[in-house]
Amino acid sequence: MLTDRQLLILQILIDEYIQNAEPLGSRSISKRQDISFSSATIRNELADLEEMGFIEKTHSSSGRIPSEKGYRFYVDNLLSPVAMRNRDMKRIRSLFHEKMLELEMLIEHSANLLSEITNYTSIILGPEVYETKLKHLQIVPISTGTAILILITDTGHVEKYTVELPDGMDASDLERTVNILNERLKGVPFSHLKIKLYQEVQGLMKTHLRNYEKTLDFLTRLFQNEKSDKVYYGGKTNILNQPEFQDVEKVKALYNAIEKQDLVYQLLHQGTIEGINVKIGAENSIQEMKNCSLITASYSIGGQHMGTLAILGPTRMEYPRVIGLLDLLSKDLTKVLTQRYYSN
Amino acid sequence: MLTDRQLLILQILIDEYIQNAEPLGSRSISKRQDISFSSATIRNELADLEEMGFIEKTHSSSGRIPSEKGYRFYVDNLLSPVAMRNRDMKRIRSLFHEKMLELEMLIEHSANLLSEITNYTSIILGPEVYETKLKHLQIVPISTGTAILILITDTGHVEKYTVELPDGMDASDLERTVNILNERLKGVPFSHLKIKLYQEVQGLMKTHLRNYEKTLDFLTRLFQNEKSDKVYYGGKTNILNQPEFQDVEKVKALYNAIEKQDLVYQLLHQGTIEGINVKIGAENSIQEMKNCSLITASYSIGGQHMGTLAILGPTRMEYPRVIGLLDLLSKDLTKVLTQRYYSN
């Protein structure tokens, strides 16, 4: 489809544009060491590449910039893996060497590290609660009729719900319920809580509790509500360093989109596919991100998907570097988490 | 000090400038209905006001804008309380009519409401944990050597710490410790936990626990670490609507400052004074906020300071409206919270 020379030129053009954010003309290309053709030849090739849709002009007599299709092709076919900087490597390693007791903390630090290394904005979808196992359950009455339900997972995550107790439930009922639940539901993944409730707990409750129907109904509703995982951000203001975001209107649109956590959650959650995933410009489902690219990688615990690491930057993003970084970090994270939480 | 006419002119100038963000000239002022002097007279007065430092020019032949001293004077002396819009009133009332079980939720909604009504950015310092009382304490072992400590307050707040257990502490030690603590520390305000630990618990532990010193030491360290309360934001992107923030560099500086939660926490915490507090421009301790004003109001539970509501906007802020709003909301919030959490 594309000649070797066209590939070379496209490669150079995109590499340079990613670096300088400025349209590239035939003459600049021809002057490079690795190019031995005249600018006229380059011009012809550029015209062809443009006709095929890989590059475009900003105005009729301007140099060329990559189109989205161009970036796509670049990412799919031209990507030469780039060596990680040594000091970045070190920073990642030291992230895991620091003693961090809380998983949330580790994730938060990862988000900051990612944004600092890349100079883009990082987004991390917190560890999926859905697949972690119940370690302990506690109900603490707060005032008459209301209580706090606390669920603790094997990853040390604490989930809490403030709830209204069914009327007529007294302290001893509550205690018995909690005891039954703890006895029967420990080690059960959150995703199975509801089923297990009927399989294991129902019978016991029937014999031990007075108004067991109400309580059962109450618990069913409780286990229903799937909490969406937390979204962590790093380097939100890095976006403002990019020349494509010198216009406040654009910044506003993007920030407004980013602040909608449920939207972002959905966007990142789509990319639950193994490995690295790159969404360029309009490939993103969020309109306001049409000038951005999103690169995602997922991390897991013991083979079970746990969350997503993502970098958000302009379409003119340093794809090779970011991809390498995310690949490394997601794998390291998976390794460390599996080691820490899967053995128990 | 200032003549009535000067007061009037200053009042008009600031009011208009707050509305339109444009320097005001003598002619525009003289054309107003409530002014019966010629532009020349106004010019003389403006020159005097400038000499006194209340207003300034953007360039030698421009109209005048208020100086920080001008705003200060305006806030201290010229503020005419403005009637709240009816629909804003309604929104505030309905905020408290919605059934919201969790205090955090209520605060979050308040932040959003504040930013929506004012079109500025709102910041709320979450309910002070320090003065709430312990309702229940729980320690859940997660893996060998580590556990999660959970503290639940009478306001339904859940505080958690992942901790390393002292070596040699086994399950039964843990259980006994938790029992003792729950028995002796329930109802104790967080601020007194440490003292009470020595007064009430020490003796009991000595008789019931093997390695009581280690455990005591462990708990002491734990109760030491004062968690700074959460900072809630609303309408962060509203800043971008202001004409004074059309320059991306300024936005970046401000956002970077705002993202530093500990700085913001400190800033708001200073204003623990009763009632409304207004900080104009450079009066703010944070350099990057020199183009901003911050208006704060504190809310409390049963007379005990609990947190701070704040609105961050350009120095050219609608002071009367914002002050009225914050006053109302902080009082309402105090009333509702006191009612909800003080009676128990």
Next chain:
DNA sequence: AATTAGCACTCAAACATAACGAGTGCTAAC
């Protein structure tokens, strides 16, 4: 047949100039 030199053409960006007008300060008259 592929490459390149040459040239007319395009267009954004930079610069210069002028006109406009909203503002000022000051003086002299009311």
Next chain:
DNA sequence: GTTAGCACTCGTTATGTTTGAGTGCTAATT
């Protein structure tokens, strides 16, 4: 004390000019 009048200032807007980096196309060269 107030106001009319006027020269002056200076940012804004509009307009035209120049520059230069780029193009596409054609014809000559390899």
